[in-house]
Amino acid sequence: MRAFCTTFAALAVAFPAVAAPKLQAWVTTGDKRQLLAEQRASRAVSARDVADLPVIAVDAKERHQSIVGFGASITDSSAWLIQNKLNAAQRDALLRELFGRANGGLGFSFARVTIGASDFSLDHYSLDDTPNGAPDPKLEHFSLKRPEQYVFPTVRAALRINPDLKVMHSPWSAPAWMKTTGSLVQGELKPEAYPVYADFFARYIKGAAKLGVPADYLSIQNEPDFEPDSYPGMRWKPEDRARFFGENLAPVFQREKIATKVLDWDHNWDKPDQPMTVLADAKARAFLAGVAWHCYAGDVSAQAPVTAAHPDKEVFLTECSGGEWAPKFDDSFSWMMENLIIGSTRGGSRGVLMWNLALDEKFGPHKGGCSDCRPLVTIDSQTGAITRTQEYYAFGHASRFVKPGATRIGSPARVGDLRTVAFQNPDGRRVLLVLNIGAGAADFAISDGVSQFKASLPARSAGTFTW
Incomplete structure (x- = not known):
């Protein structure tokens, strides 16, 4: 048993755990309190953590025009x-x-x-x-x-x-x-x-x-x-x-x-x-x-x-x-x-x-x-x-x-008061633009089929989310 644990520990050092993907965000609010303001980055969460939230599903396999x-x-x-x-x-x-x-x-x-x-x-x-x-x-x-x-x-x-x-x-x-x-x-x-x-x-x-x-x-x-x-x-x-x-x-x-x-x-x-x-x-x-x-x-x-x-x-x-x-x-x-x-x-x-x-x-x-x-x-x-x-x-x-040569990929046109469009840049990075037209703040999840993120937008605001 001791030999097995020693071997497992050695493998863990050789193959370190992969960090969860990181979501970055920039927000502009209708009241101008935030103007393309960078938000604190957040890590991906489990599907269970976003089970009660409306989901913006981003599908990189659905490909449209290049930009x-x-x-x-x-x-x-x-x-x-x-x-x-x-x-x-x-x-x-x-x-x-x-x-x-x-x-x-x-x-x-x-x-x-x-x-x-x-x-x-x-x-x-x-x-x-x-x-x-x-x-x-x-x-x-x-x-x-x-x-x-x-x-x-x-x-x-x-x-x-x-x-x-x-x-x-x-x-x-x-x-x-x-x-x-x-x-x-x-x-x-x-x-x-x-x-x-x-x-x-x-x-x-x-x-x-x-x-x-x-x-x-x-x-x-x-x-x-x-x-x-x-x-x-x-x-x-x-x-x-x-x-x-x-x-x-x-x-x-x-x-x-x-x-x-x-x-x-x-x-x-x-x-x-x-x-x-x-x-x-x-x-x-x-x-x-x-x-x-x-x-x-x-x-x-x-x-x-x-x-x-x-x-x-x-x-x-x-x-x-x-x-x-x-x-x-x-x-x-x-x-x-x-x-x-x-x-x-x-x-x-x-x-x-x-x-x-x-x-x-x-x-x-x-x-x-x-x-x-x-x-x-x-x-x-x-x-x-x-x-x-x-x-x-x-x-x-x-x-x-959204860089030249990016491709528009799948995302829902509407999720409640949210309006969206998504892109994938030539380097593989995803970009999701979300507009909240509602009078109240919106909490939601972003999912690309592999990773899930928690996100939110104040009332009458827009955000750009990248990962």
């Missing part, structure tokens, strides 16, 4: 503020906070830039403005001078911090001389301008690449079912977009050996029939990589039927803005978490983008359009001081922890 990332648009206004209202040290610190991962950085890995002006520009312009609006079929007036002033340097700085950053590009309007109105404001693309507009996109993508700015994704028109009356915009019907994709853009991209992935729609959840119409066209469908969505009308559930009908196409949420129409932190934080971070990714999105990365204390500068859109960060135009908004914290709950 490109989370981020925001580096608009003209954002870039101008970053380059002109921050000194070099402030600028570097902010970009490292937003695009880096060290020291609690958000690790943004997805960004969007405008091709020409939007409402968040200091003035209205295109990349091919001509004297008196004269036609320019050979694109002799094409120039990247404007984005090279502020936007492209900001993108390059972000890329130096995060080389994994993927960049999407979207125009608000074709050059005025291509349009029925002869203006950047309102109108449609003239049918005879389709060939030269395809050349325009090729010229832009290749020119941006030479300046160190990749074009990983492209949409051909921001919000093609809307003609704003105070800033650049252009209506583009789905049948006509399909024709442009198949008959104009696809041949030019093939000729120029351009590998940029092209997305249709880039507009709201309320009209899923529009991208479905485009994808019903065989030539367009063969060319397109996927569909981009905005949040301003309709419901996030609109993504699912389109995704189900075209499972081979990528899905992105490419624009949403907070604003003073929803000023309360708890309300807008909860909405962003439920609809964008959780709802959109559960609806197939590989990436999620907010609108302006940065604006000033007056929600600008802007030229027409939205006068009270809220950015992720506010830059004080006098001091350079940074204020982080509720959107910053909502996106941080995903971007800090």
Whole structure:
């Protein structure tokens, strides 16, 4: 017996007990008492210890889309503020906070830039403005001078911090001389301008690449079912977009050996029939990589039927803005978490983008359009001081922890007042995002089929849990 015990003790030294897995958590509460605040780590417990708790079951065998990332648009206004209202040290610190991962950085890995002006520009312009609006079929007036002033340097700085950053590009309007109105404001693309507009996109993508700015994704028109009356915009019907994709853009991209992935729609959840119409066209469908969505009308559930009908196409949420129409932190934080971070990714999105990365204390500068859109960060135009908004914290709950290349895995959409989405990072680490929409605190269990953890969230709060 003594010999057996001696042998067992020796085996115990040779094969030490494996420590129970550890759960780490970060929480943001609607009352702002906690803002991405790290919680005390906890060890796994036995199934008996959580027998009376509602369970969020995470299933790593159920695999969905891979993740490109989370981020925001580096608009003209954002870039101008970053380059002109921050000194070099402030600028570097902010970009490292937003695009880096060290020291609690958000690790943004997805960004969007405008091709020409939007409402968040200091003035209205295109990349091919001509004297008196004269036609320019050979694109002799094409120039990247404007984005090279502020936007492209900001993108390059972000890329130096995060080389994994993927960049999407979207125009608000074709050059005025291509349009029925002869203006950047309102109108449609003239049918005879389709060939030269395809050349325009090729010229832009290749020119941006030479300046160190990749074009990983492209949409051909921001919000093609809307003609704003105070800033650049252009209506583009789905049948006509399909024709442009198949008959104009696809041949030019093939000729120029351009590998940029092209997305249709880039507009709201309320009209899923529009991208479905485009994808019903065989030539367009063969060319397109996927569909981009905005949040301003309709419901996030609109993504699912389109995704189900075209499972081979990528899905992105490419624009949403907070604003003073929803000023309360708890309300807008909860909405962003439920609809964008959780709802959109559960609806197939590989990436999620907010609108302006940065604006000033007056929600600008802007030229027409939205006068009270809220950015992720506010830059004080006098001091350079940074204020982080509720959107910053909502996106941080995903971007800090869900790495590029992560896979969405199984978890329940709802457990009582809890809303969830789960991911597995390339290194195998699991990430579970949970939103408690309830008026009271919630205790629950997290189980991945092997380990169980006890967890809790205060009322009106969100947590990111990793193990």
